[in-house]
Amino acid sequence: MVEIATIEGVGLMVRGASTEQAGASPRKDFPIAERPGYLLHKAGLVLVEDVEKALGSVGMRIRDFFVLAALAGGPELSQQDLSRLLNLDPTTVVTVIDEMERNGHVERRRNPADRRRYNLFLTASGREALATADRVATEVESAFFGGLSADERAALHTTLGVLMAGRWPAAVCSD
Amino acid sequence: MVEIATIEGVGLMVRGASTEQAGASPRKDFPIAERPGYLLHKAGLVLVEDVEKALGSVGMRIRDFFVLAALAGGPELSQQDLSRLLNLDPTTVVTVIDEMERNGHVERRRNPADRRRYNLFLTASGREALATADRVATEVESAFFGGLSADERAALHTTLGVLMAGRWPAAVCSD
């Protein structure tokens, strides 16, 4: 059995457990792990795993967090708005909001100006859940980015902003 | 209808299409979009989407690319090795390798030292497919990171390396 090495120098290597089998020492490159794209992809996955795990301890999924956060802002969103903002299928939004309405976190209120739509309203309970999720997520983020200096964090934030500029869902809010 | 703004200053805002409805101008914060964690998560997703789309044009999925790349290196991996390296369920590996064997990209060869295992062998056709996928992925990466200077790219790469240090699957290669 062989342990995988941490990323160092040129990147990730799978290398032999030299302590156990001196002669064997199978070593294997996994070159795409050196790619910035693969690293970015993997870092996003690992972070989400961390957040999912932490939110699980308070009975929440990461998507619930996103939905609560989306509904916490200014004018109330419709389900279609939410669908576009979070890149969720409209039928998925039905299920998600159904559950949140059962939880008492969200209320559907008919939009008087367009009775086909609901305005999704975050209840006090929903705001509490959001505050909890926000605290949990902040803790995970702090740990995840803990190895970086303040300057490195700021630079990362700026860089990610550049990468994502203009790459958000096009239409989000109705009216 | 309202368009979403690109990330600027404090972060993402959904704001009114002021050209159409002067008075309405609904404005909505989506504060978690300012989080470095959310940006990282979203950037990873968008990049993967780009790669999936580009690889689709050559009849490949991104996971095929990862598998081909993993098998291209030194000593041949078993299905369990691949499972650990790419964080795939062993039963999923069966399906993936089945398909790749039908494609002629991979061959299962019994490991003589342990006849329970296969050594997964990448054929010439598999290497061609890998070369194609590598070229496609490189083009997408170039476009995705195109807005960054060489220094910014290097800094991002370093930072991602720090974040991922020690966060890879523990055991990967057998023997």
Added chain:
DNA sequence: TATTGTTATACTCTATAACTATA
């Protein structure tokens, strides 16, 4: 005629359990 939300349904993906052959 188009859009919002809904339901039913199918499809994909993944995970679980049981089995075999090997160790």
Added chain:
DNA sequence: TATAGTTATAGAGTATAACAATA
């Protein structure tokens, strides 16, 4: 007794199509 691979199956997640209400 444990492990590698396989199969069958169940479950979650998501997407598709059709529908009712409203614009």
